[in-house]
Amino acid sequence: MRLEGKTAIVTGGASGFGAGIVRKFLSEGARVMIADINGDAAQETAATLGPRALPQQVDVSDAISVQAMANAMTEAFGQLDILVNNAGVTHLPTPLEDVTEDDFDRVCNVNMKSVYLTARAFVPAMKARGAGAILNVASTAGLSPRPDLNWYNASKGWMITATKTMAVELAPSGVRVNAICPVAGETPLLKSFMGEDTPEMRAKFLSTIPLGRFSTPEDMANAACFLCSDEASMITGTALEVDGGRCI
Numbered sequence: 001m002r003l004e005g006k007t008a009i010v011t012g013g014a015s016g017f018g019a020g021i022v023r024k025f026l027s028e029g030a031r032v033m034i035a036d037i038n039g040d041a042a043q044e045t046a047a048t049l050g051p052r053a054l055p056q057q058v059d060v061s062d063a064i065s066v067q068a069m070a071n072a073m074t075e076a077f078g079q080l081d082i083l084v085n086n087a088g089v090t091h092l093p094t095p096l097e098d099v100t101e102d103d104f105d106r107v108c109n110v111n112m113k114s115v116y117l118t119a120r121a122f123v124p125a126m127k128a129r130g131a132g133a134i135l136n137v138a139s140t141a142g143l144s145p146r147p148d149l150n151w152y153n154a155s156k157g158w159m160i161t162a163t164k165t166m167a168v169e170l171a172p173s174g175v176r177v178n179a180i181c182p183v184a185g186e187t188p189l190l191k192s193f194m195g196e197d198t199p200e201m202r203a204k205f206l207s208t209i210p211l212g213r214f215s216t217p218e219d220m221a222n223a224a225c226f227l228c229s230d231e232a233s234m235i236t237g238t239a240l241e242v243d244g245g246r247c248i
């Protein structure tokens with residue numbers, strides 16, 4: 001029960017890594033808001049997880065929607081201990097000059113602007129209380145980029161820098177900020193990274209992961225739980241690779 005009595009928001013919590021993080025946080029005693037643009041999926045996920053799981057429809061790239069999520073959090077939980085910025089999107093594998101402006105804007109707004117909007121909504125209260133943990137779900141793409149995912153890779157590199165600069169600025173206020181960098185994982189998003197889900201493409205991706213398997217929501221959940229718990233009270237500004245050795 002490493003998160004007993006804590007409150008958390010997990011954005012993109014209705015699918016993939018986010019849903020894994022939600023399940024882990026609940027099993028460790030937290031109350032968790034499942035915040036997702038897919039409100040139906042958030043509700044369905046929450047319904048299977050018991051009364052400490054709370055669904056919330058949100059578009060993390062939209063200021064008004066993020067503020068509404070913050071208001072709902074205050075009403076439900078009073079205060080927020082843990083914020084997980086997990087919601088993310090990619091463009092399909094495409095030569096960098098051919099990615100459409102719409103796709104570029106979508107990637108920037110969901111993967112980057114959301115970190116600013118949630119910081120604006122939640123950091124003031126964390127600073128005032130002198131406590132809080134923020135976790136950004138970045139990617140190995142931000143450390144060791146693959147071709148054809150250029151603007152997605154760059155958004156995750158931005159997220160890693162945002163993690164470090166937030167960490168150093170917020171440390172005197174007692175707020176910790178970390179990131180995890182997942183390698184390719186078994187989630188609905190995987191197909192978008194590969195372009196096509198074929199045995200050949202899977203073998204190509206797997207060949208770059210020394211431990212020889214895709215990551216799972218449980219892998220991310222275990223790392224997220226540690227970094228957001230008091231066990232990691234001396235850790236801030238790190239971007240932890242959860243990647244089976246991919247970035248070595």
Ligand SMILES: NC(=O)c1ccc[n+]([C@@H]2O[C@H](COP(=O)([O-])OP(=O)(O)OC[C@H]3O[C@@H](n4cnc5c(N)ncnc54)[C@H](O)[C@@H]3O)[C@@H](O)[C@H]2O)c1
Binds near residue numbers: 087110137
């Ligand atoms: N799966 C991988 O291979 C992989 C690897 C490295 C990093 N990541 C990162 O992990 C995070 C989670 O990815 P996943 O693989 O679990 O994806 P996923 O598609 O399974 O889940 C993402 C969730 O985010 C939600 N979402 C999308 N846009 C949103 C928005 N504007 N507002 C609120 N919610 C929104 C979706 O509805 C979905 O439920 C992402 O940030 C992704 O970039 C994934």
